[in-house]
Amino acid sequence: MNERWIPFDVADADVNPFAQWRRWYEEGSREVRDPEAIAVSTANLQGRISSRMVLLRTADEQGFVWFTNYNSHKGHDLTENPRAAILWYCEPLGRQVRIEGRVTRVSDAESDEYFNSRPRGHQIGAHASHQSEPLATRQELEDRVRSLESEFDGRDIHRPAHWGGFRLVPEHFEFWQHRKDRLHDRVLYDLVDGAWSLARYAP
Numbered sequence: 001m002n003e004r005w006i007p008f009d010v011a012d013a014d015v016n017p018f019a020q021w022r023r024w025y026e027e028g029s030r031e032v033r034d035p036e037a038i039a040v041s042t043a044n045l046q047g048r049i050s051s052r053m054v055l056l057r058t059a060d061e062q063g064f065v066w067f068t069n070y071n072s073h074k075g076h077d078l079t080e081n082p083r084a085a086i087l088w089y090c091e092p093l094g095r096q097v098r099i100e101g102r103v104t105r106v107s108d109a110e111s112d113e114y115f116n117s118r119p120r121g122h123q124i125g126a127h128a129s130h131q132s133e134p135l136a137t138r139q140e141l142e143d144r145v146r147s148l149e150s151e152f153d154g155r156d157i158h159r160p161a162h163w164g165g166f167r168l169v170p171e172h173f174e175f176w177q178h179r180k181d182r183l184h185d186r187v188l189y190d191l192v193d194g195a196w197s198l199a200r201y202a203p
């Protein structure tokens with residue numbers, strides 16, 4: 001038994017899944033270099049699913065927020081079909097968290113605030129990159145960066161309208177704890193009539 005696999009019973013779980021998430025996230029943050037790295041899966045209306053990593057920027061009772069290009073593949077999927085699934089894994093503690101829910105765009109003010117906090121190079125990058133579109137050469141991207149650097153020279157860089165945050169508002173959580181002999185612990189939360197219910201599930 002790896003002593004880092006801490007048994008996880010329904011009785012140990014916070015009745016509030018957001019509080020439970022904070023607990024595991026804080027513990028995970030002491031173990032891994034990029035705890036904010038999450039996989040986000042989206043699907044278009046034809047049911048074609050795709051996943052990618054993004055950085056989780058806020059996680060609270062309002063939802064789970066990441067920032068991206070609204071014209072990207074994920075942006076198009078979420079515009080068509082505003083549902084997504086988040087996956088987080090913390091190998092040293094043998095923990096997985098799955099979160100599913102509806103997705104909305106964050107307010108312009110929230111996107112502005114985050115964009116304005118980013119380093120200038122990231123801000124230029126958000127203008128320069130037509131994320132998820134074909135790019136003939138890397139040179140083309142670097143030329144665009146150079147031309148934007150001179151365009152914005154000596155000026156603040158505004159957030160491009162195509163760049164901003166998405167917020168997943170959870171309806172379902174699963175907290176999975178690795179245990180010996182594949183007898184893992186799983187605690188699932190579901191939002192039913194505005195209240196969270198939780199239960200143990202078989203591994």
Ligand SMILES: Cc1cc2nc3c(=O)[nH]c(=O)nc-3n(C[C@H](O)[C@H](O)[C@H](O)COP(=O)(O)O)c2cc1C
Pocket residue numbers: 034037050051052053054055056066067068069072073074075131132
């Ligand atoms: C650890 C990690 C973090 C990433 N964070 C972001 C992010 O916060 N926002 C983003 O748009 N892309 C991020 N990316 C790049 C995405 O995985 C992806 O390549 C990009 O968003 C385009 O995805 P799409 O074509 O499915 O829209 C990250 C990649 C990795 C590996």
